[in-house]
Amino acid sequence: MRRGWKILIGVVVAIAILLGLNTVVTDSETKGPEVTVPGGRIFRLSGADLQVVDKGPRDAPPIVLVHCFSCGIDWWDEMMPRLARSHRVIAVDLLGHDGSEKPTSGYTIPNQADLVAQALARLDVSHAEVVGHSLGGAVAVGLAERSPELAESVVIVDTPPAHDEASLGLIANAAFAPVIGEAFWRIKPDFAVRKGLEVAFAPGFDVPDAFVEDVDRMTYSSYHDSPQGSGDYVDEAGLDQRMKATGKPLMVLMGAEEQIVEDPAVRLAEYRQAYPGTRTKLIQGAGHSPNVEKPAETAALVLGFDRAARHKLQNRVQNQEGVRRRP
Numbered sequence: 225m226r227r228g229w230k231i232l233i234g235v236v237v238a239i240a241i242l243l244g245l246n247t248v249v250t251d252s253e254t255k256g257p258e259v260t261v262p263g264g265r266i267f268r269l270s271g272a273d274l275q276v277v278d279k280g281p282r283d284a285p286p287i288v289l290v291h292c293f294s295c296g297i298d299w300w301d302e303m304m305p306r307l308a309r310s311h312r313v314i315a316v317d318l319l320g321h322d323g324s325e326k327p328t329s330g331y332t333i334p335n336q337a338d339l340v341a342q343a344l345a346r347l348d349v350s351h352a353e354v355v356g357h358s359l360g361g362a363v364a365v366g367l368a369e370r371s372p373e374l375a376e377s378v379v380i381v382d383t384p385p386a387h388d389e390a391s392l393g394l395i396a397n398a399a400f401a402p403v404i405g406e407a408f409w410r411i412k413p414d415f416a417v418r419k420g421l422e423v424a425f426a427p428g429f430d431v432p433d434a435f436v437e438d439v440d441r442m443t444y445s446s447y448h449d450s451p452q453g454s455g456d457y458v459d460e461a462g463l464d465q466r467m468k469a470t471g472k473p474l475m476v477l478m479g480a481e482e483q484i485v486e487d488p489a490v491r492l493a494e495y496r497q498a499y500p501g502t503r504t505k506l507i508q509g510a511g512h513s514p515n516v517e518k519p520a521e522t523a524a525l526v527l528g529f530d531r532a533a534r535h536k537l538q539n540r541v542q543n544q545e546g547v548r549r550r551p
Contacts, residue, residue, distance in 0.1 A: 253328075254326055254327055254445075255443055256326075257275060257323055258323050260275065260317075261298055263279065264297065264317075264323055267346055271330065272319050272330060273324065274318075274325070274339055275297065275316075275317040275323030276314065276315070276317070277297050277314070277316075278347060279315075280313045284312045285311050285352075285530065285534060286312045286353070287312070287354075287355060287526065288314045288354045288364075288367075288375075289313065289314070289355050289360075290315075290316060290318065290340065290361075290363045291318065291322075291357055291358075292359050292512075292513070293358055293450055293451055293454070294321070294421075294442060295321065295435070296317050296322025297316070297323070298434050299438075299513065299515060303523045306519065307523055311530070312349070314344065318340075318363065318450070319339055319446070320442060320450055321441075322438050322441055323441075326441075326442065329445070329449070332456065333363055333365075337363050337367040337369075338371075340363060340367055341367060344374050350373050350374050351373070351374070352375060353376060353378075353529070354374075354377070354378050355378075355379040355381065355526055356379070357382065358381070358382055358513075359450060359454050360383075361381060361382070361463065364378050365466050365467055365470075368467065368470045369466060369469070372470060376472070378472055379476075379525075380475070380477070381514065382477070382482065382485055382488070382514070383463060385458075385491065385498065387455045387459055389485060389486050389487075390485045390486065392420075393420060393483070395416060395419055395420035396420045399444075405448075406444055409447065410444075414440070417436045420439075421435055421439070423483040423484055423512070424511065425512065425513055425516070426479065426481035426483075426510055426517060464498035464502075467499055467502075468499040474495070474499060474502045474503070475504070475529045476491075476492055476503070476505075477504070477505050477514060477525060478504075478506055479506075479507050479509075479513070481509065483511055484512045488506060489506055505525055
């Protein structure tokens with residue numbers, strides 16, 4: 225009996241040591257940038273390197289696309305050609321995602337927004353319509369707050385105003401568990417990643433292999449800290465209140481078959497109530513990612529909102545000039 229207990233204790237200690245070593249390895253893992261999409265370029269910025277794609281006429285009105293958590297530029301693949309017919313389209317891989325650098329820290333929303341701002345400055349882009357999907361919605365709001373000259377209007381896609389109104393699902397959340405989550409991250413099979421991604425779409429959607437690869441490119445730090453950075457940001461002030469403070473035109477889109485955001489129609493109403501004048505649309509047949517599931521409809525909404533926002537701005541400028549010219 226004593227020998228049995230000693231063996232059991234030895235096994236438990238060995239497991240604890242292995243888990244501890246795994247924690248050290250996964251917490252300290254970093255990855256450099258790499259080009260992962262056609263047309264991608266690596267921008268060496270102050271603080272980190274990001275992958276950027278720039279398409280469409282250079283003299284056209286700019287649209288900036290910012291992807292979701294554990295995603296990448298390729299989540300905009302079906303929308304970009306539609307937008308680039310009439311607009312200059314810039315898509316950015318956030319820090320810790322896909323082709324961008326993956327350090328051990330820096331995943332706050334202010335830092336993510338500042339890095340996007342640096343990339344836009346490098347491209348001489350300003351007064352853009354900024355479209356942010358999920359995590360990217362918070363980054364888009366951060367950009368409008370911190371660099372108002374860069375963001376003329378904002379489109380939020382399936383990002384609730386408050387942090388407690390969404391859940392990533394059981395499989396994705398398993399990787400956030402202390403110690404065990406890090407061990408799970410190291411051994412996660414692709415079928416589990418694919419299963420975890422299913423909640424980002426309407427039921428029955430076939431998850432592309434490329435999206436599984438986007439997750440596989442992440443480090444544990446970037447996976448763990450990115451949603452934490454978003455949560456901290458929204459806990460300080462909701463996205464609806466932050467956008468109201470900017471005064472920028474806002475449109476919010478959500479899929480009617482959401483599996484991550486609770487009661488999407490209610491969340492849209494919250495945005496309208498907090499920030500009167502906000503445009504909203506519940507997209508039928510889509511879940512958390514209408515940019516992937518309904519790209520034509522989503523692109524049309526983005527283009528229509530951009531035209532309306534720029535027309536409104538032009539009228540305001542003309543009115544101001546008229547007032548200045550009056551004797």
